[in-house]
Amino acid sequence: MSLQDFHFYVAMAGTVAFAGSAVLSVADRKVDLFTAVVLGLITAVGGGTIRDVILDEPVFWLSSLSYLWVALATSVVTFFGSEFLGRHFVHRLFLYVDAFAVAMFAVEATGKVWRLDVGVPIVPVILGVVTAIGGGLIRDVLIGRPTLLMSRDLYAIPVVIGCTVLALVLAFAPEYRVHGSIVCLVVTFGLRAAAIRWDLQVPEWGTMGFKKKQAAS
Amino acid sequence: MSLQDFHFYVAMAGTVAFAGSAVLSVADRKVDLFTAVVLGLITAVGGGTIRDVILDEPVFWLSSLSYLWVALATSVVTFFGSEFLGRHFVHRLFLYVDAFAVAMFAVEATGKVWRLDVGVPIVPVILGVVTAIGGGLIRDVLIGRPTLLMSRDLYAIPVVIGCTVLALVLAFAPEYRVHGSIVCLVVTFGLRAAAIRWDLQVPEWGTMGFKKKQAAS
Amino acid sequence: MSLQDFHFYVAMAGTVAFAGSAVLSVADRKVDLFTAVVLGLITAVGGGTIRDVILDEPVFWLSSLSYLWVALATSVVTFFGSEFLGRHFVHRLFLYVDAFAVAMFAVEATGKVWRLDVGVPIVPVILGVVTAIGGGLIRDVLIGRPTLLMSRDLYAIPVVIGCTVLALVLAFAPEYRVHGSIVCLVVTFGLRAAAIRWDLQVPEWGTMGFKKKQAAS
Numbered sequence: 001m002s003l004q005d006f007h008f009y010v011a012m013a014g015t016v017a018f019a020g021s022a023v024l025s026v027a028d029r030k031v032d033l034f035t036a037v038v039l040g041l042i043t044a045v046g047g048g049t050i051r052d053v054i055l056d057e058p059v060f061w062l063s064s065l066s067y068l069w070v071a072l073a074t075s076v077v078t079f080f081g082s083e084f085l086g087r088h089f090v091h092r093l094f095l096y097v098d099a100f101a102v103a104m105f106a107v108e109a110t111g112k113v114w115r116l117d118v119g120v121p122i123v124p125v126i127l128g129v130v131t132a133i134g135g136g137l138i139r140d141v142l143i144g145r146p147t148l149l150m151s152r153d154l155y156a157i158p159v160v161i162g163c164t165v166l167a168l169v170l171a172f173a174p175e176y177r178v179h180g181s182i183v184c185l186v187v188t189f190g191l192r193a194a195a196i197r198w199d200l201q202v203p204e205w206g207t208m209g210f211k212k213k214q215a216a217s
Numbered sequence: 218m219s220l221q222d223f224h225f226y227v228a229m230a231g232t233v234a235f236a237g238s239a240v241l242s243v244a245d246r247k248v249d250l251f252t253a254v255v256l257g258l259i260t261a262v263g264g265g266t267i268r269d270v271i272l273d274e275p276v277f278w279l280s281s282l283s284y285l286w287v288a289l290a291t292s293v294v295t296f297f298g299s300e301f302l303g304r305h306f307v308h309r310l311f312l313y314v315d316a317f318a319v320a321m322f323a324v325e326a327t328g329k330v331w332r333l334d335v336g337v338p339i340v341p342v343i344l345g346v347v348t349a350i351g352g353g354l355i356r357d358v359l360i361g362r363p364t365l366l367m368s369r370d371l372y373a374i375p376v377v378i379g380c381t382v383l384a385l386v387l388a389f390a391p392e393y394r395v396h397g398s399i400v401c402l403v404v405t406f407g408l409r410a411a412a413i414r415w416d417l418q419v420p421e422w423g424t425m426g427f428k429k430k431q432a433a434s
Numbered sequence: 435m436s437l438q439d440f441h442f443y444v445a446m447a448g449t450v451a452f453a454g455s456a457v458l459s460v461a462d463r464k465v466d467l468f469t470a471v472v473l474g475l476i477t478a479v480g481g482g483t484i485r486d487v488i489l490d491e492p493v494f495w496l497s498s499l500s501y502l503w504v505a506l507a508t509s510v511v512t513f514f515g516s517e518f519l520g521r522h523f524v525h526r527l528f529l530y531v532d533a534f535a536v537a538m539f540a541v542e543a544t545g546k547v548w549r550l551d552v553g554v555p556i557v558p559v560i561l562g563v564v565t566a567i568g569g570g571l572i573r574d575v576l577i578g579r580p581t582l583l584m585s586r587d588l589y590a591i592p593v594v595i596g597c598t599v600l601a602l603v604l605a606f607a608p609e610y611r612v613h614g615s616i617v618c619l620v621v622t623f624g625l626r627a628a629a630i631r632w633d634l635q636v637p638e639w640g641t642m643g644f645k646k647k648q649a650a651s
Contacts, residue, residue, distance in 0.1 A: 023425075030424040034374050035366045041343070049271065054483065054493050059271050062336045069339065082425050119496045122503065126475070137576065142354065142364050147576050149469045157468050207464040208457075208516050240642075247641040251591050252583045258560070266488065276488050279553045286556065299642050359571065359581050 007108075012070050014101020018044040019071040020085065021094045022139055023078040027086050029143070033079050039139050040075030041068065047134030051109055051127045055118060095196050102159060103188035106132035107181055110163045114170050121167045128163035129156065152202040154195035162188030224325075229287050231318020235261040236288040237302065238311045239356050240295035244303050246360070250296050256356050257292030258285065263352030268326055268344045272335060312413050319376060320405035323349035324398055327380045331387050338384045345380035346373065369419040371412035379405030441542075446504050448535020452478040453505040454519065455528045456573050457512035461520050463577070467513050473573050474509030475502065480569030485543055485561045489552060529630050536593060537622035540566035541615055544597045548604050555601045562597035563590065586636040588629035596622030 019040035026039060045061050045068070052059045061067045078085050085091070110128030114120060133148065133156050140147040148155050162184040169180030194200060236257035243256060262278050262285070269276045278284045295302055302308070327345035331337060350365065350373050357364040365372050379401040386397030411417060453474035460473060479495050479502070486493045495501045512519055519525070544562035548554060567582065567590050574581040582589050596618040603614030628634060 027425055029367065030369065030421065031367065032369065032374070032419040032424050034377055036425060038346075038366060038373075053270055053487055054496070056273070056490070056492065058273065062271070062340055065336055065339055068336075068343070072339070079425055119499055119502075122499055122506070123496055126502070129472075141358055141575055142366050144363050144367060146578050149472060149576050150463065150465065150578060152464065152466065156472075157466070160468055202466040204464065207466050208461055208470060208513055244642055246584065247586065247638065248584065249586065249591070249636040249641050251594055253642060255563075255583060255590075270487055273490070275490065279488070279557055282553055282556055285553075285560070289556070296642055358575055359583050361580050361584060 008066075010101070010104055012066065013097055014104060015044045015067050015070045016074045017094055017097035017101050018135060019074040020078045021091075021098050022136075023075050024082060024086050024091060024094065025139075026143055027082045033076065036079040037072060037075040039143065040078070041071045042142070043135040043139045044071035044074075045135065046138045047131040047136075048105070048109070050134045051113075051131045054127065054130075055113065055116070092196070096193060099192040099196060100189050102132045102155075103162060103185050103192065106159045106163055106188060107166055107185045110166050111170070111177070111181055114167070121171050124170075125160070125163040125167050128166075129159050132156070132159045152207070154191065154200050154202065157202070158188045158191035158195070161191065225283075227318070227321055229283065230314055231321060232261045232284050232287045233291045234311055234314035234318050235352060236291040237295045238308075238315050239353075240292050241299060241303050241308060241311065242356075243360055244299045250293065253296040254289060254292040256360065257295070258288045259359070260352040260356045261288035261291075263355045264348040264350060265322070265326070265352075267351045268330075268348045271344065271347075272330065272333070309413070313410060316409040316413060317406050319349045319372075320379060320402050320409065323376045323380055323405060324383055324402045327383050328387070328394070328398055331384070338388050341387075342377070342380045342384050345383075346376050349373070349376045369424070371409065371417050371419065374419070375405045375408035375412070378408065442500075444535070444538055446500065447531055448538060449478045449501055449504045450508045451528055451531035451535050452569060453508040454512045455525075455532050456570075457509050458516060458520055458525060458528065459573075460577055461516045467510065470513040471506060471509040473577065474512070475505045476576070477569040477573045478505035478508075480572045481539070481565040481567060482543070482569075484568045485547075485565045488561065488564075489547065489550070526630070530627060533626040533630060534623050536566045536589075537596060537619050537626065540593045540597055540622060541600055541619045544600050545604070545611075545615055548601070555605050558604075559594070559597040559601050562600075563593050566590070566593045586641070588626065588634050588636065591636070592622045592625035592629070595625065 022039045022043035023036045026036070031039075048060050051057075085094075106128040109131035110124045113124040113127045118124070136155075137147050137149070165187065166180055166184040169176055169184070173180070239256045239260035240253045243253070248256075265277050268274075302311075323345040326348035327341040330341040330344045335341070353372075354364050354366070382404065383397055383401040386393055386401070390397070456473045456477035457470045460470070465473075482494050519528075540562040543565035544558045547558040547561045552558070570589075571581050571583070599621065600614055600618040603610055603618070607614070
């Protein structure tokens with residue numbers, strides 16, 4: 001299996017996880033198949049779409065239809081199998097695959113924008129984060145749920161750390177580009193997996209307005 | 218009247234319906250004229266804007282200003298005439314014109330993207346749906362109302378059916394392109410009009426989580 | 435100090451005000467540093483990003499990284515200093531600088547689009563308004579707060595007036611381009627500053643549904 005093959009399979013697994021967890025997240029609302037498919041598609045390709053539009057690159061799914069077909073099929077299967085797929089251990093599996101996909105899409109996007117030499121060093125980090133969490137943000141807005149920005153879950157912060165570390169490697173030790181990418185992928189996934197495993201959250205003292213609240217009490 | 222003229226007049230009627238029903242939908246909230254105009258404009262041109270940006274085509278209203286002037290004028294007139302225009306039978310008329318416009322914009326967008334040969338066959342269907350419902354989604358998000366994705370109204374599903382049938386025609390019987398477009402337009406409009414006329418909704422058994430709810434009771 | 439220098443400093447002051455007031459606006463919610471930075475960045479560059487994407491121009495912050503660094507630094511400083519910066523008089527200062535920045539970005543965008551000769555005269559006005567309020571709209575949607583469209587604050591209306599007057603000057607008296615821009619800037623800022631100073635709002639009779647409400651009582 002070549003590196004390109006590996007990459008393709010991980011991207012597809014990530015698309016499955018993105019679409020599947022999006023549909024599962026509305027399993028308790030009375031949504032129809034159409035809504036499930038729209039949410040699955042948007043979550044899977046939304047972040048990359050924003051990235052490509054901002055870069056004025058061709059939107060990736062206009063030519064790589066696999067992303068759409070896989071997201072579509074996953075959404076349909078999850079819609080009909082939500083009872084089974086929503087079970088605790090399957091749902092957790094989705095979360096871990098989602099964590100790996102988020103890490104991979106983010107690291108990959110940061111590396112790609114860096115190679116295009118656009119706005120180095122800050123734009124690659126920003127677009128890495130946008131790629132990873134953009135789809136989820138649109139989904140949450142469309143279903144009227146508080147976005148992950150307003151939650152204390154450790155979802156985006158591992159991504160920021162991973163992309164930033166990668167940017168530092170690319171800036172100061174570009175000869176370690178490949179190793180750096182792998183390390184950042186592992187670090188991002190590791191942090192997110194730990195957050196899932198032990199229900200880690202941003203501690204209260206890490207939030208704004210903490211002191212104010214404390215002083216008031 | 219040439220076909221192009223016919224198309225122009227229907228597009229303008231659709232713009233009127235989009236903008237007018239957007240403004241009527243906030244008639245009971247205390248919004249000012251500016252808000253009414255913004256909502257009217259976004260609803261009228263939002264979906265097509267997303268489509269053009271994704272395709273990297275020139276955004277249609279940058280050169281066809283009629284869409285903007287008509288949406289602007291409609292929003293102003295509806296703002297001041299909301300008492301009369303909000304009456305039951307006028308409002309219903311708006312809904313039917315809106316249904317026809319949605320059908321026409323969707324069928325037209327699917328056909329156009331197919332001719333551009335972008336991501337055939339799935340991308341034309343997706344962008345047809347985006348063109349038809351994108352503006353309404355942005356409007357609902359901006360006014361803080363549940364989007365149509367979370368409602369059980371038969372609004373988007375007729376569009377999906379129409380665009381999909383058209384894609385099948387274009388794929389397997391391209392010689393019937395014109396007839397197919399007309400049939401899809403009629404089918405989409407017919408389904409939506411029936412939904413308006415008889416208050417049709419997605420039945421409960423067609424939603425996810427239905428079995429779960431039933432088992433729990 | 436050249437005109438270009440002046441413009442740069444005002445743009446940076448505006449970026450500081452946009453990012454700072456965005457972070458202050460969530461000071462009472464328990465958001466973490468990441469969320470503060472995302473909201474600061476989006477509020478500062480969101481409107482201009484939408485404008486550039488619609489015009490199919492290169493997104494301005496891909497090459498002018500100062501906007502990003504300044505918004506990033508401001509968000510971090512505001513996060514840690516929210517107790518001091520949130521005090522009444524500092525907060526008011528932010529509001530006035532924000533008002534000046536809104537006015538400047540709007541007038542500048544209208545002028546720029548007019549020079550590009552895109553969709554004159556209505557598109558320059560629309561994109562001026564989008565540039566000024568787009569970032570704030572995205573921010574409010576992401577934090578789940580009613581957007582400024584649903585409030586009666588005099589925020590966007592001064593912008594509309596300023597951009598419209600500038601469009602009239604550019605259309606009928608283009609020789610007064612420079613003077614017109616300055617006057618529009620002053621008028622927009624003046625109206626907004628008056629609204630901040632005296633808590634001006636859109637009067638109830640200026641809203642839709644007012645007569646209906648009155649008749650019912």
